[in-house]
Structure formats: C-alpha cells, structure tokens
Amino acid sequence: MARLSLPTTARLSPSLRVDPANNTVIKTLNRLSRSSLLSLVLDWLDERNQYLCPPLLRRPEAPDEDDEDDFYPPAESLEELRGLYESMQARKGGRREVVDRILEGDWRYGLSLYQLAMADLQYLYDHPGSLKWTAYRIQQLKTPAHEDDAEGPERTDKESLTVPRFHPSTFLQNLQAEVLPDVKAHYNFDRPKDMPLLLLRIFIIDSPYNTDLAVSTRHRGRPGSNGSSKSPTTSFDASRTIYIAFPDASPHIYISKSATGGAASSAGAAGEAKSLRALIVEGIPKALSRPRERYTLKGTNLTTKNISTMLAVKGAGRTNAAGxxxxxxxxxxxxxxxxxxxxxxxxxxxxxxxxxxxxxxxxxxxxxxxxxxxxxxxxxxxxxxxxxxxxxxxxxxxxxxxxxxxxxxxxxxxxxxxxxxxxxxxxxxxxxxxxxxxxxxxxxxxxxxxxxxxxxxxxxxxxxxxxxxxxxxxxxxxxxxxxxxxxxxxxxxxxxxxxxxxxxxxxxxxxxxxxxxxxxxxxxxxxxxxxxxxxxxxxxx
Amino acid sequence: MASDEPQSQELSVAEKLDNEIATLRAQVESLKRDLKLQTATLITSDSTLELLKADSTKKSGIKKPNDSSRLQELLTRADEQNAHKQQCLYRTCASITTFKVRDPDPNAVDGGNVLGLRFEVMSKSRFLRPYYVMLNRPYPNSRFLRVHRHTVPQCIPLSGLAARHLPPPVAKDDDSDTPKRQDLSSFVRALRRELVRYHNRTAVIGDLRSMAGLESKKGKAKELEVPITDISAADAQAKQIRIEWSDGRSGRLVMDDNGDIVKMVVQGEDGQDRETMRQFLGGSLRVEDVVKQLESA
Structure with a gap:
C-alpha cells in the first residue's frame, strides 16, 4: 500500500482491506448460510483470485513465529487451506465456526473489498427477493441544433433509431467522473449464471482517499495522519450499496432500492443514503452518454422484487409489449x-x-x-x-x-x-x-x-x-x-x-x-x- | 431383507407400467398427428374435392339427412383447409400479412378493433416465429393509428420508426408543425427492413463462428496459425463483432446496418496489431467476404 494518502478522484481498489472487526464485515458474512459461505471461501482460495483476496499463510522463512495462543494457526499453503475448508464442507456444523475462522484466522488482517462484494452478491443470489428493483428506460436526447436550444429543457429524441450501447469499463470511468470527489466507491461487475444481465455493485464510502485510510478504522487514532483523526470513523452501511442491472440487448436498466434500508439506520442516515442513490442515478445517464449522443433515464412505473419479471417485461425478448x-x-x-x-x-x-x-x-x-x-x-x-x-x-x-x-x-x-x-x-x-x-x-x-x-x-x-x-x-x-x-x-x-x-x-x-x-x-x-x-x-x- | 425385496420388485413393476403407459401415450399422440396430417392432405387434394362435390350434387335429394350433413361437414372442412393453405401461401411469399384482432379488454378503444401485422423472417433457411405488431386507433375523431402491442425485440428501434412514420395527430393548440401524415406502408417497409437486416447480421456472425470452428463440438476446425477463441456480437443490434484470439489479442469489427465493414481494430499486447487485422479482413468490404476469407484460410 502507498504510504501517502492524497485525496484523489480515482475509484477504490478492489484489493483494499477492511478490518474484520468492522460491523459491516461481520454482518455481511453472518447473513450467508454455511454452505454458501464455504463455497465462497473456496472461490476466494482459487488460484486466480489470489491477487485480490490472499489469505494469511505461514511464511516459509520464519517457521518459528508460532504463537501458542493462536487458535487458528496459519496454514502452510493454499492447498492445505483448501483441503481444510473442503473438509468443513463435508461435515456438519454451524455457520459461526466458519465465520470465526475467516475473521480471526485466515483473513485476520482484513477482507478485501472484492471479497465483501462477492459475499454480498452471494447473498443476493441466495435471496433473489431481497432487493426491490425499479426499471428505467434509456432514451436518447435531442442534440440541440442551435445554441439557444442548449439552454432550454432537454427533449427526448423520439425519432432516434439508435439502440443505446453499453460498454462496461467506459461506463465505469465516466460514472466515477460524475460522482463527487469526496465520495469513493468500489465497483464490482458480475454476471449471474442463469439470467441474461450484467450486475454492477456500487459500494460507497464517504472518504476523499482511495487508500487504506478510506476503509480502516485502526489508523484513525494515529496522531498526525493527515488530520483524519478528527473526522468520524467511516460509516459502513448496507444501505450504501447500490445494484444496477444491465439486461442484455435491452435499452433498460434496473436500479435496486434496498428493501431493508431505512429500518435499522436513523432517519438522517436513510436520507443520506437516498441522496447518495440520487447522485448515482443522476450520474448514470451522463456516464452512458458520449459526445453528440446524450441519454436520459425515464421511469417506467415498474417496481418489483422479482428480477425475472423484470426481464420478461423490460428485457430483450418478445414479451415486453405483449402481456x-x-x-x-x-x-x-x-x-x-x-x-x-x-x-x-x-x-x-x-x-x-x-x-x-x-x-x-x-x-x-x-x-x-x-x-x-x-x-x-x-x-x-x-x-x-x-x-x-x-x-x-x-x-x-x-x-x-x-x-x-x-x-x-x-x-x-x-x-x-x-x-x-x-x-x-x-x-x-x-x-x-x-x-x-x-x-x-x-x-x-x-x-x-x-x-x-x-x-x-x-x-x-x-x-x-x-x-x-x-x-x-x-x-x-x-x-x-x-x-x-x-x-x-x-x-x-x-x-x-x-x-x-x-x-x-x-x-x-x-x-x-x-x-x-x-x-x-x-x-x-x-x-x-x-x-x-x-x-x-x-x-x- | 426379505420384506425389502418384494417391495422393490413392486416398485419396478409400477415403474415399468408407468413407462409403458408413457410410451403408449406418446405413440397415440404421434398417430393422432399422423392422422391429422393425412386428413389434411387428402381433403385438400383436387380428386377428393371432386368426389365430394359429385357426391353432394348426385345424392342431394335421395340420401338420408344424416349422411348429407356429414358430407356438408367434410365440405366446410375442405373449405377451411383451403383457406388456411392460401393464407400460408401468402405468408410464405409476401412476408408481411395483416389480420384482424379483437382486443379482449372491454374498455378497449375503437370498439376493440385491432389491426395485426405479421412479419415473416427467414434465418438459416428456416422460418422463424413471426413478429407481430398490433395497431389500433386511440385518437378520437381521427383515423390515425398507434402501436398497441408488439413482439418486436428491443434491438429493433420500433419506437423511432413509429415516431417517424406513424406520428400522433397534431393537437389544435400547437399549430407550429406542418400537418403530419401517417404512412403505414412505409412504416411496415422500414420495420421489415430492420428486422431482416438484424437477422442477416446475426446470421453472418453465426457463419463466422462456424467458419472459425467455434460452433461444432469437435474436429472440422480449420487449422489457423493462432486459433480464434471467441466471436460474438458485442452490442444489442449485432453491429459490432468481438473477436478473440487464443494468444490474448482481441479485435472489434464494426459494420453498418447493411453488413458493410466500417472499420476494424485489433489490439495486441503492444498496441494496435495492424498485421492481424489485414490478415483477418483480407481486403474484404463486406462481412460475408470475411466469412469466405476465413473459409479459404
């Protein structure tokens, strides 16, 4: 990690680690069932994911660092760890056991944002009805023909023959530019196995930094660390996660409204989450637009928890306008x-x-x-x-x-x-x-x-x-x-x-x-x- | 143990019977289908029709009423079948046909009268399921049409086409625009063109895939220097093709509505790879030429 923390406008790196003592981390993991938790861990231990979610392994050059009090001594190698979790998969037990092993054992130095995103997505796949989706239609705006028109209200181009195209990485770049610099977000794309859509998870943190400082609570107390000790600890809240779904070959997007959002948090936090969401929703059409091709989002009066309904009514197929x-x-x-x-x-x-x-x-x-x-x-x-x-x-x-x-x-x-x-x-x-x-x-x-x-x-x-x-x-x-x-x-x-x-x-x-x-x-x-x-x-x- | 065995045997007997019933049912179904097909063929053939007509004129007076009603039934059936045959003929040849539908909604506009348009599209030497567009007249005191329901996929800009060719009537208060006219036939023509072009583009991508040996499970793949690992449409309208090689190079081919190549870019490890691009295109101007190029390569 970089030593210096300078405020930037860049996005958060997926390999940033979040302290396991953080409430959000514990909550996220505890929501999952034992079986999905174990399959998730085995995913994390996959060779390809090592860059983003490495577990704590015993260093070969210092074998005598053993701490007798350590309840979860670090494993020697990835294979050993994989075997360990596989054996847990075979036998019965509680979820608690797995969560403790993750938080206090193999990932005691923190879970990366990528891991958190995976855990969150796993929960979404396990409980498809946990989010409420609202469908928006992407519509092209008229390119103003005259300078005076540019000042007036935006008008949709009803005669446009282009179907909006969407390119994930360009979209992300533009979206990051639209989001204010004092808000940092972690973006994660995923493709559900059985649905023709691309899911984008946006996790928002109120912090101007894109390094450890943004997510850690441990560094806060250290004197003179960029004066960040004055600011309150970064609040992690489930309501700060927004999902956006891009159905394949359909000029619609679905934006999630967390169904459980306001219940636990105070009114102020709920309002804040709402404004953050509004910020993102405002940024989406701008991120989709390109020079001489501007888009806007239009509500479709469709809100449901069931995403396959969404795909049937606002998807790519023939069933959209033939109900x-x-x-x-x-x-x-x-x-x-x-x-x-x-x-x-x-x-x-x-x-x-x-x-x-x-x-x-x-x-x-x-x-x-x-x-x-x-x-x-x-x-x-x-x-x-x-x-x-x-x-x-x-x-x-x-x-x-x-x-x-x-x-x-x-x-x-x-x-x-x-x-x-x-x-x-x-x-x-x-x-x-x-x-x-x-x-x-x-x-x-x-x-x-x-x-x-x-x-x-x-x-x-x-x-x-x-x-x-x-x-x-x-x-x-x-x-x-x-x-x-x-x-x-x-x-x-x-x-x-x-x-x-x-x-x-x-x-x-x-x-x-x-x-x-x-x-x-x-x-x-x-x-x-x-x-x-x-x-x-x-x-x- | 002793009690277990008869039970399992019983189970297997029941299963056997179930299987037998299922196969018999399937047989009955296929026989019924055969019968229907034979009836349809027989009843529409000219000789049968002549026989029936001759029968009806000859024995109209003498026969029992029961028999003549049966004859009548056969004749109406023949008429229906002939009408269906004619409709099918029109559908195969004209590719756009119209029909009338009644809107089941009791509050439907214009007494529930709906004009249905049926678009036949062929792809891979097969008729696809037709696309339908239903039009109604929701505007009071005006015969202007509006798209009511449709089954056109989202990648076809139906709303844009409808706005161009079937604009809503101008309100009395804003008299700025020139009086708008609706042109159903140009709407239909434009829509069919879009549909066919879209299917042609997807078909070409399918051809490219099979030429690169991506469609067939094993063998048949041409021995290219560096095998292509993926060819797929990159956008909704299938105007952009994504091509990936096994050595990590990736390319993008952009074509226009008609399948003319607009441009192509191949990105290698160190910047643009013009050599691969030239090799892949081989001087072709249309996507179909690329298919041929791949075939000969």
Whole structure:
C-alpha cells in the first residue's frame, strides 16, 4: 500500500482491506448460510483470485513465529487451506465456526473489498427477493441544433433509431467522473449464471482517499495522519450499496432500492443514503452518454422484487409489449414455433378446444365426467360455467400469469380516475367491489407511506403525458360529474396469477374485467382513465 | 431383507407400467398427428374435392339427412383447409400479412378493433416465429393509428420508426408543425427492413463462428496459425463483432446496418496489431467476404 494518502478522484481498489472487526464485515458474512459461505471461501482460495483476496499463510522463512495462543494457526499453503475448508464442507456444523475462522484466522488482517462484494452478491443470489428493483428506460436526447436550444429543457429524441450501447469499463470511468470527489466507491461487475444481465455493485464510502485510510478504522487514532483523526470513523452501511442491472440487448436498466434500508439506520442516515442513490442515478445517464449522443433515464412505473419479471417485461425478448392475452403472440416454445410456421399444413386448433388439450390433465377429468351420465342438471350447468370461466381466463391471460411461472409482482397500485357510474346496471359494479374487498383482505399491512408514491407518480404522469392531453381527454372528467378517487392495491406473491385464479373460479367475470387487471400494461403503479391505464404503457414505446 | 425385496420388485413393476403407459401415450399422440396430417392432405387434394362435390350434387335429394350433413361437414372442412393453405401461401411469399384482432379488454378503444401485422423472417433457411405488431386507433375523431402491442425485440428501434412514420395527430393548440401524415406502408417497409437486416447480421456472425470452428463440438476446425477463441456480437443490434484470439489479442469489427465493414481494430499486447487485422479482413468490404476469407484460410 502507498504510504501517502492524497485525496484523489480515482475509484477504490478492489484489493483494499477492511478490518474484520468492522460491523459491516461481520454482518455481511453472518447473513450467508454455511454452505454458501464455504463455497465462497473456496472461490476466494482459487488460484486466480489470489491477487485480490490472499489469505494469511505461514511464511516459509520464519517457521518459528508460532504463537501458542493462536487458535487458528496459519496454514502452510493454499492447498492445505483448501483441503481444510473442503473438509468443513463435508461435515456438519454451524455457520459461526466458519465465520470465526475467516475473521480471526485466515483473513485476520482484513477482507478485501472484492471479497465483501462477492459475499454480498452471494447473498443476493441466495435471496433473489431481497432487493426491490425499479426499471428505467434509456432514451436518447435531442442534440440541440442551435445554441439557444442548449439552454432550454432537454427533449427526448423520439425519432432516434439508435439502440443505446453499453460498454462496461467506459461506463465505469465516466460514472466515477460524475460522482463527487469526496465520495469513493468500489465497483464490482458480475454476471449471474442463469439470467441474461450484467450486475454492477456500487459500494460507497464517504472518504476523499482511495487508500487504506478510506476503509480502516485502526489508523484513525494515529496522531498526525493527515488530520483524519478528527473526522468520524467511516460509516459502513448496507444501505450504501447500490445494484444496477444491465439486461442484455435491452435499452433498460434496473436500479435496486434496498428493501431493508431505512429500518435499522436513523432517519438522517436513510436520507443520506437516498441522496447518495440520487447522485448515482443522476450520474448514470451522463456516464452512458458520449459526445453528440446524450441519454436520459425515464421511469417506467415498474417496481418489483422479482428480477425475472423484470426481464420478461423490460428485457430483450418478445414479451415486453405483449402481456396478458397478447402473450399468445409472443410464445417462444418449440410447439409455438411449429404451429406458427407458414409451412404448417395442419389447421390451427383454437385454444381450449377439445383437440388442443388432450395432453393436459384437467380436460381428462372433464371428459371422464362427461361420459358419466349426469342426471343432475345443476351439475351440468356448473361444469359448463367452469369451462366458460377457464376459457375466459385463457382468453384474457393467454399463457401468462400462471402460478408457477415465477414471474409474479408483489404489489399493484392503481388509482381510478373514472367518474362514478350513474348507470349502475351497465357497469360491472359488483365485480369491482368484490375485487376491492379481496384486495383489502389480501393486504395485511396497508402502509400509508406507499400511497404517496402513487400520488407522486400520477402527478408526474400528468406532467409527462402530453399524448393524453393531445387526445383530448383532459377535460372529460369535469364534464361527467362526480369522480371519487378510488385507489386499489393488490398484494400477494404473484398478483396477476391470483386474479387469473379468481377468474377461473368464476369470482371475477373474465369478459368484463378491465385490461389492467391482466398485467398486460406492464406497470405496477398507474392511474386508470376510461378504464385503461393512462399513457399507453402497454405498447412499450 | 426379505420384506425389502418384494417391495422393490413392486416398485419396478409400477415403474415399468408407468413407462409403458408413457410410451403408449406418446405413440397415440404421434398417430393422432399422423392422422391429422393425412386428413389434411387428402381433403385438400383436387380428386377428393371432386368426389365430394359429385357426391353432394348426385345424392342431394335421395340420401338420408344424416349422411348429407356429414358430407356438408367434410365440405366446410375442405373449405377451411383451403383457406388456411392460401393464407400460408401468402405468408410464405409476401412476408408481411395483416389480420384482424379483437382486443379482449372491454374498455378497449375503437370498439376493440385491432389491426395485426405479421412479419415473416427467414434465418438459416428456416422460418422463424413471426413478429407481430398490433395497431389500433386511440385518437378520437381521427383515423390515425398507434402501436398497441408488439413482439418486436428491443434491438429493433420500433419506437423511432413509429415516431417517424406513424406520428400522433397534431393537437389544435400547437399549430407550429406542418400537418403530419401517417404512412403505414412505409412504416411496415422500414420495420421489415430492420428486422431482416438484424437477422442477416446475426446470421453472418453465426457463419463466422462456424467458419472459425467455434460452433461444432469437435474436429472440422480449420487449422489457423493462432486459433480464434471467441466471436460474438458485442452490442444489442449485432453491429459490432468481438473477436478473440487464443494468444490474448482481441479485435472489434464494426459494420453498418447493411453488413458493410466500417472499420476494424485489433489490439495486441503492444498496441494496435495492424498485421492481424489485414490478415483477418483480407481486403474484404463486406462481412460475408470475411466469412469466405476465413473459409479459404
């Protein structure tokens, strides 16, 4: 390490070591399970990682340095250490044992920032729902044609034909330049095995130095070390970690909001973390831009903990703007490919007809029932209705919103701005109230803080959606009389699958159900006008 | 021990039966498929059609009503099959076809009328799953179209194309711009062009890979001086190709929309490696020429 610590604007080196007594280090390691901790350690001991996370080994030239009190005597070689951890993998035991060995034994002189990043990422892979992701769309800005235009507000170039390209190392360089010099960050890129995206972890430290001083607490007390003893110890906080995901071949980015952030830390720290996050979020479009090609981020009203939902709705594939019932057009299975080919000579069979579902289980039981002479006319009627409801669900949801597809959202907030129906008979009022009741039942904890976000987003929408006003709908609400503000929120592990099940059970009328309840708009927050989510969100443009 | 054995035997018997059932089911499925295929072929052939028609005219009066309804059923089936055949023919030859969809949303604009566009794209001598673009008319008192739903991948600049060729109607209050016109056919043409070019670019990258021996598992790889370890698209639009050699050199080839080579850079251990670049390109102007160059190398 360098002897002199000069304030710089460079980023933090991944090999910087953090004192094992630091709370963050202990917390990070203790979050992991024993098995993932051990596999992580074996990764650290890999030959290629030695530069970034070397363990403490006994020096061959000084073999008699042994300290009798040392509970974890340093190993002779990497192989020995690897064997040791492998044997721990084979036998049972507690997590405590491994954490102690790491902190007090093999890495007693500190864990590198790289190691911390790996541990944090491991936790993220073990618990994919631990973070809340918000999707942003990357949009190109108009290059001002005239000097006067440059002063005015930024305008997005809607006619641009370029798809934003992203180059990791250039991006990092530019981002570091955007972040203030008194804030240091450690960046770590990783590629999850089973998802087509690149994950960037940003760990922020309030310190002007990029050497040991930034992270260590031990040097603080030393007199005359650049006057840093005056400053409080560097605060490490989990909420200072930001993840940014770059999906492959998609002009979107997902930014994480730590779900557990504000709970433990004080209000001040939470606010600070928020401002840091805002700083980073502001820096991202600038870092993506290059001369004569400027970008901006635009919110997409989609926030979820489930990253595979994100990839389905804002990813690279065909499913982005074909949600709900439209998903039959976006099918990617091989069977879809066959039926869709123009060389297919067979007549396409309409979904849910007798010919098309010989292979699934449910119709089998149905046909068996049908064969049985049912004398009771109510049974026949019930069966007919059940089939109708299933058909309606298939028509409205297509192949999406299945309980087991792993693409659920946890929360859907909708603000209804439609006027109160005066002609109740024509409006499916019973269904609406039913839904709201169920939603109320489902929402175990109706937190009031979230509502403000809904209000905020609709306010933003009002400002942004010139399209809507242009279409001449703005005055409509005043004309039609009383319009109560109704907010509907749905909670659950997979909201749209739940709605689908209600449709299949005949509780919601599948034909009268509004389109935003199928999830085809691809938003988790929105305002409904004329029965549709405002702003043409579903088209993905 | 004694009690264990019969149990395992029982298990195996059950398993066997399960397997047998599964294979039989598969057989039934394939037979059903065969049957469907045969029916489809038979029913559309001219001779069958003639026979059916002759039957219907001859025996229309005399036969039992049950039989004639069966005949009618067959004729409608033949009609359907013929219509499908014609549609398929159009789809194969025209590559862009339209169809009508009804929006299932009860609150859909314009009574749920949606115009569907179907784009057929061929790649590697195979029809890919078509891309769909659905258009509707959300603007009151105007017949202007708007993209409602689509399955076009993100690497195609659909929003830019839509803004150029299908602009929203101008509001009354801002009268600055010239009256905008929508041009559906030029939108469709431009979009198809983008789709096809994108697939051609990815196909060329695939060709490069197979020429460098990266696609096949073993053998067939050409003996190059320094083998290439990776060729892949470096950006979303597949306009940039990343090339890596086993000795650590890496290169970037940039092509334009049409596959003309814009530039190429190879970075070696000590700066730019122009020699490798020249060798790799061999004076080619298009990416396809590079494929040939690799083939002959």
């Amino acid at each position: 709900g019932g439209w998903s039959i057009y976006a099918g990617t299975g091989t069977s879809d490919l066959k039926t869709d080919s123009p060389l297919q000579t067979l007549l396409p069979t309409p979904p849910l007809s007798d010919a098309s579902n010989t292979d699934t289980d449910k119709p089998d039981t149905d046909s068996r029932k049908r064969r049985r002479p049912t004398s009771d006319p109510t049974d026949v009627e019930d069966e007919k209705q059940a089939k109708q409801a299933r058909l309606a669900a298939q028509a409205r949801f297509g192949n999406s919103a299945k309980v087991d597809d792993g693409k659920g959202i946890e929360r859907l907030d909708v603000l209804i701005e439609d006027p109160f129906p005066t002609d109740v008979a024509n409006f499916s009022d019973e269904d609406e109230s039913e839904v709201q009741d169920r939603a109320a039942l489902l929402s175990r904890n109706s937190s009031k803080g979230r509502r403000s976000t809904l209000n905020l987003s609709t306010m933003l929408d009002n400002q942004e959606n010139v399209d809507d006003n242009r279409a001449g709908r703005s005055g409509e609400r005043d004309r039609k009389g009383w319009a109560p503000q109704v907010r509907v929120s749905f909670h659950g592990s997979h909201v749209f699958a739940g709605i689908r099940q209600l449709v299949e059970a005949g509780i919601i009328d599948g034909e009268k159900m509004p389109g935003w309840m199928t999830g085809e708009e691809g938003v988790t927050i929105g305002a409904v006008r004329n029965g549709r989510i405002k702003g043409f969100k579903g088209s993905g443009l």
